[in-house]
Each structure stands twice: as structure tokens, then as C-alpha cells.
Amino acid sequence: MSELLKIKELSKNYLTKKQVICALKNINLTINENEFIVLVGPSGCGKSTILSIIGDLEKKSSGQIDLKKKDLKVGYMFQEDALFPWLNVLDNCMIGLKIQKSINEENKKYVKALLKKYGLSSFEKSYPKELSGGMRQRVALIRTLALKPDILLLDEPFSALDYQTRITVSDDVYKIIREEKKTALMVTHDISEAVSIGDRVVVLSNRPSVVKNIYEIKMDNKGLPSENRKNEKFNTYYNDIWKDLDHYER
Ligand SMILES: Nc1ncnc2c1ncn2[C@@H]1O[C@H](COP(=O)(O)OP(=O)(O)OP(=O)(O)O)[C@@H](O)[C@H]1O
Ligand SMILES: [Mg+2]
Structure with a gap:
């Protein structure tokens, strides 16, 4: 180790x-x-x-x-999922990359692949309020993982x-x-x-x-x-x- x-x-x-x-x-x-x-x-x-x-x-x-x-x-995840209510799931997951000005095809593909792998593909265009608490936490985690x-x-x-x-x-x-x-x-x-x-x-x-x-x-x-x-x-x-x-x- x-x-x-x-x-x-x-x-x-x-x-x-x-x-x-x-x-x-x-x-x-x-x-x-x-x-x-x-x-x-x-x-x-x-x-x-x-x-x-x-x-x-x-x-x-x-x-x-x-x-x-x-x-x-270092990536963070807090108690409150802190997703932005006015952004859909995909945009919430991309926000960190956007702030870092590092959005590119490869990153976007990675985020989409994570959403797919963890059962959120069909919710990419949904807004946080349409998701359960558990799903929101998964989105929050994927948003953190997006920054590798x-x-x-x-x-x-x-x-x-x-x-x-x-x-x-x-x-x-x-x-x-x-x-x-x-x-x-x-x-x-x-x-x-x-x-x-x-x-x-x-x-x-x-x-x-x-x-x-x-x-x-x-x-x-x-x-x-x-x-x-x-x-x-x-x-x-x-x-x-x-x-x-x-x-x-x-
Ligand atoms: N910015 C700050 N200014 C002054 N004191 C602070 C600050 N942040 C934390 N403290 C104090 O430091 C101590 C530790 O706080 P911390 O938030 O790290 O505890 P914690 O173990 O995470 O508590 P909890 O389980 O309630 O979340 C507390 O007494 C808190 O009041
Ligand atoms: Mg604490």
C-alpha cells in the first residue's frame, strides 16, 4: 500500500x-x-x-x-448536496469543469459515462428537485469525480x-x-x-x-x-x- x-x-x-x-x-x-x-x-x-x-x-x-x-x-462532498437548482443534472456535473475552464470532449464523455454507469443517464436533463435525495447525492459525487x-x-x-x-x-x-x-x-x-x-x-x-x-x-x-x-x-x-x-x- x-x-x-x-x-x-x-x-x-x-x-x-x-x-x-x-x-x-x-x-x-x-x-x-x-x-x-x-x-x-x-x-x-x-x-x-x-x-x-x-x-x-x-x-x-x-x-x-x-x-x-x-x-x-482534492474533491469535496458535503452534507447538503449543494446542487444548483437552476441547472440540470448534466450541467450540475459539469459546473466544476466549467469554472476551471477545462470543458472538453474528453471530460464531457467521462461525465456522461459516469452518469450512465451509475444509473443517471436518463436524468441528464432533469433538475435536482425532480430527483430523490439518494439520486442527488450520486449526482453530487459524480460532480466531484468529474474533476478527477x-x-x-x-x-x-x-x-x-x-x-x-x-x-x-x-x-x-x-x-x-x-x-x-x-x-x-x-x-x-x-x-x-x-x-x-x-x-x-x-x-x-x-x-x-x-x-x-x-x-x-x-x-x-x-x-x-x-x-x-x-x-x-x-x-x-x-x-x-x-x-x-x-x-x-x-
Ligand atoms: N472559522 C472558525 N472560527 C472560529 N472557530 C471555529 C471556526 N471553525 C470552527 N471553529 C471551532 O472549532 C471547533 C471545531 O470545529 P469543527 O467544525 O471542525 O468541528 P466538527 O467536529 O466538524 O463538529 P460537528 O461534528 O458539529 O460538525 C469548534 O469548537 C468550532 O466552534
Ligand atoms: Mg463538522
Whole structure:
């Protein structure tokens, strides 16, 4: 397994007018190529901050992020699908390329092929409001993939969906990320989701966040997230992570 990104002793303090908020303290984490890593931790512990710093949306206070690949490209997917309501599915998927002024026949073909592969071909001309929540998340993912990122940062991508939809969309998103051979770093509040989808689950402590524990999720016959939920090892991981989590904010 080759390393894609290495986070070393990463710390972050937010300076507001009133106070200094120490969000992250000496975070260490290595992300390997094609790995699916899930971050869990109490609300406000700094999960989104880690993604923002990797994506260069936020400056770190100290520490290092070593990119093992030159010009590593980062793609985001957030909780709200954030599709533009006035654009149809195809145009929504092309918007990132358009902003980058890199629309060409090849890119367009790639986006169309993804839409086809993941069952959205006949909805190219549909508008977001005509799609189900799960379909919108698939469109959002394809829009992110259109830019051919090396790593996908997913910040609670399923939390706006109802329970049943979450399960099927987790399977869809997992399949797409695996088939397209992407590396993913996902944040979730949901331990079941983390155990069912992750290769490794990183448990963060209360703020200032440190890495409390890292679980490698090993299951016989590991499959789709919905199948892993029924695996005999599932409950053990769930309970161990539950015990590790700080359940109340200080
Ligand atoms: N721009 C900012 N300015 C000041 N403080 C901030 C800023 N962004 C985040 N924080 C603070 O840093 C801490 C970590 O925030 P962050 O959003 O990373 O947490 P999180 O783990 O993603 O939380 P949640 O689970 O609620 O999404 C919080 O205390 C938050 O209030
Ligand atoms: Mg967050």
C-alpha cells in the first residue's frame, strides 16, 4: 500500500475576537492510496477542520501535511448536496469543469459515462428537485469525480437523508468510490456507518482533538456497507468505538 498523504503533529487554533479556540492538537494520520478512512468524534471536536486544512480552505497553526503525490487534487462532498437548482443534472456535473475552464470532449464523455454507469443517464436533463435525495447525492459525487480528484473528502455526506436512504446511498457511494479507485476520507457521527463503510476508523477525542484510537476494520467476507452491518464482527467494533468516544462536550 503506498502512502498518499501524511498528517504530522497537526494543530489548529482559531483566533476569534474574544478567545483562542484550540481545535486540533498534534494529530497524526497516514492515508494510503485507495483506502477508505472514516473519522468519528464528538460534535465540535474538529473533524471538519481537518478536512478544511487538507483541502487548503483553512490554514494550520502548526504541523505538517505531506503530500506524497505532486499536485494532489482534492474533491469535496458535503452534507447538503449543494446542487444548483437552476441547472440540470448534466450541467450540475459539469459546473466544476466549467469554472476551471477545462470543458472538453474528453471530460464531457467521462461525465456522461459516469452518469450512465451509475444509473443517471436518463436524468441528464432533469433538475435536482425532480430527483430523490439518494439520486442527488450520486449526482453530487459524480460532480466531484468529474474533476478527477486523487482524494475525496466527505463531510457527513449522508446526514440529510432518512435512515433507509442512508443505507442504500452508502452502498452506492461506496461502490462508486471503490470502482473508480479513489481514496476517501469521510466524517460521520454515526458509528454504524463508520464501521460498515471504513477500512479504518479513526476516533478523535473531545476538543482539542487528538487521535484517541484507530481501528482497522477486518471482517471475513467484507462486502457492501449494508452487508457488513450484518457481519458477526460488526457489534464488537461498534461497542469498542462507542466506549472510546467522549459522549459529552466539556
Ligand atoms: N472559522 C472558525 N472560527 C472560529 N472557530 C471555529 C471556526 N471553525 C470552527 N471553529 C471551532 O472549532 C471547533 C471545531 O470545529 P469543527 O467544525 O471542525 O468541528 P466538527 O467536529 O466538524 O463538529 P460537528 O461534528 O458539529 O460538525 C469548534 O469548537 C468550532 O466552534
Ligand atoms: Mg463538522
